[in-house]
Structure formats: structure tokens, C-alpha cells
Amino acid sequence: MKRLCKKTTILEIALIINKRMKKISWGTGITIVIILFLVVTIGQAIAIHVFIDYDLVEEEYYAAEIKYQSQIDKIKRTNNLPEHLQIKLAGKKIEFNFPSLFKPELISGLVTYYKPSDDLLDKFQKIELNEENMMYIDTKKLSPGLWKIKVEWAVNEVQYYNEKIMMVP
Secondary structure, three states: OOOOOOOOOHHHHHHHHHHHHOOOOHHHHHHHHHHHHHHHHHHHHHHHHHHOOOOOOOOOHHHHHHOHHHHHHHHHHHHOOOOOOEEEEEOOEEEEEOOOOOOHHHEEEEEEEEOOOOHHHOEEEEOOOOOOOEEEEEHHHOOOEEEEEEEEEEEOOEEEEEEEEEEEO
16 A cells, blocks of 8 residues: 655545545445434534523422413403403613503512513512603613513502513613
């Protein structure tokens, strides 16, 4: 067999490899291709599993699923109100305008600011209304992007629920 020296050209190297390849049968070649395919596929699956972070929407999703019937009841009750909670972006603030048929001191509850892309940015705020049944939050407290705002509120222990998806600039 010819030894490789510094002046061996690429063409000569290709010819040497070609001569060696002729010694491999077609069955061996197919086996090598299948094994390489499996190694690459399994390697990609392992890499994806190791490097991708799987955040759950809810940490305790099973318990949340069981409680969802009460959530449906709250939503039905909310939809039956003659006047609805209005949530809107007003300049650099998010404005919550609660139904005027309830007195502000009777309304209590919690606002959850849920960031789907990062659960570490989620925020909670107790409902504190002014005399016009309104509440505000400065958007500087929220990072830019998509937010799901969940409002769980109650009047005389009758519970209501509103939800709004909003882009914060």
C-alpha cells in the first residue's frame, strides 16, 4: 500500500479511500448507514431532552384540573352580570374598571399577572379600588411581552372570574 506523504494530492487520497471502500460489501454498508442513523437520532433526542427546559403551565396541574368546575361556575356567573369588568391598557398603566353596580368596599379579590414565557416573572396584586370602582397598575412593574391577567374577585362571598390576554409594550 502506498504511504501518504506531504505531496499526496486530494485526488490520490480519494482514490486510496475508494479502493478501501470496495472491500466493504453492500450489506455491511447498509448496516453502517442504519447504525449511523440510529446514533444520530438517539443523540438528537438526548440533546433535546437535556437542553430544553420543560416548564409546566401549573405546578400542580392535577389539583388545578379538579378545581376547574368551580372556575367554570365563576365564569358563568361573571358572564351573567349586566355590566362586566373592563381591563385595558391606558397609556403606561393597566386599568381595571369593575362593574358600578357593586360598591367598591364590597369587592375583594386577587389579580394574577401570568407570564407564559417565564413563570419567575408572575406577579400577584390584591384588589384595592378607588371610589370609582377602578384600580391601576403601572406597566413598568411588568416586563414587556405577552401577559395573561387573571382576576378572581368576590362580592358578598359570591365569586367571579375574568381573564384577559394583553401585550405590554
